[in-house]
Amino acid sequence: MLVEFDSIPEDAKVWIYPSSRKFYANEIEEVERKVKNFVETWKAENEDFKASYKILYNRFIILTADDITTTLTSKDIDTSVVFIIELQQTYNVALLDKMNVCFKQGKFVQYKELKDFKKLLKNKAVTAKTIVFDNLITTKQEFENHWEVAIENSWYSRFLK
Template sequence: MSFSPQSRVWVYQSDRKFTPAEEMAILEKLSSFTNQWKAHGNELLAKAEIRHGFFIILTVDESQANVTGCSIDSSVRLIKEIEQEYHVDLFNRFNMAYKVGDDVVVNSKEDFETLINIKQINSETIVFNNMVQTLAELENKWEVPFKNSWHSTVFAHLIS
């Protein structure tokens, strides 16, 4: 199944890494949701995945049917259920994710600022831009160097 580069995406970042067993169970739950996800009775061409053990990504190709407010609400309800069931925070936009080697690390905004101050995070550190809205953006603008991300404007005063 191929998805248009203009497909809409939603990225939910966990505050901790899912265990392999949790990831399998969550993917099963997401899969059964995306297989029956509808907008005004029209089936949505949708998929869900977990990347790096931290990120739940929902993708909908709107070339088949457009997402509606109600269909988005149903996906948010599902994410909230996952949050409660697995005791994770998937809606905290102040948690910052970045890479150390091949590992993903998630920190609070305060800890992230401290790491910038002590030069543990620099302009080349790979950060995650969870504000991406399309599949093309997910592929090209999601994992980016700090200097090319929105983080660089928010934390500009800290990077020398």
Template sequence: MIIDFKKIPKQGKVWVFPSSRKFYSQEIAVLKERIEDFLTDWDDQENSINSSYLLKYDRFIIIAVDDITHSLSLQAHDLLIAFIQELEKIFEIVLMDKINVCYKQGEFVQYKDIKDFKKMIKTKGVSQKTIVFNNIISTKSELNQNWEINIMDSWLGHFLK
């Protein structure tokens, strides 16, 4: 069941799926419809899951659940992963790769292979002020406080020292 994102508790589970490219404007409505259909029907062994989602920067799919009173089973996780893999095929994108780097370049969000990003660091294509996305966060609280962070506060910061 879909609920307002604001009603997901701070310690509610969050998954961030960074897209390998920006979603085209004509894809957004279809993407939202597919996500809403999935979340509406998503259950955990016949228990309704209170869930919500955000699309950020036309590049990130953020799924959140209220799992405080009822922990999600492996089966529910598997259903989510299967759904995300389906989206990857439909939109011809990568969503499951959290090692590659998403970062802000001005007002735009870029996505780079980690090897290419390391090359950019060496050639001063990014600085100590670059904002990167920590896509391995796992709670709503972390989304609000530790998702968009300075590169020096991330695991990538040691490459700039």
């Protein structure tokens, strides 16, 4: 069942799918509709199942599910991945590559391959204070508190040396 994002418990599962490009204005409404429809029908046979989503910066698709009251099976997770793959194909974007780096540059969100991001660090085009998005987090609590962080406070800090 689709519920408000804020009503999902802190320890609920979160999956973050960064898009290799910003969704265009003419795409975002359709993407939102498709994601909403997916969440509404995801495990619809189970009335206790609660899930939600957010689309942020016209680039990130965030899915969350309360896996405490209702167990998520491998099949449930596979269903969500199949949906994400369909979005990738429809919009010609990469959504499953978690090792690319998304970071803020002014008011814009940039998406770079890790090797290119390391070059930006080396050339001081980004600094320890640059905000990065940690798309490897797994809970809503981590999402709310550690998703947007300075490089120096993230796992990317290992590349500052």
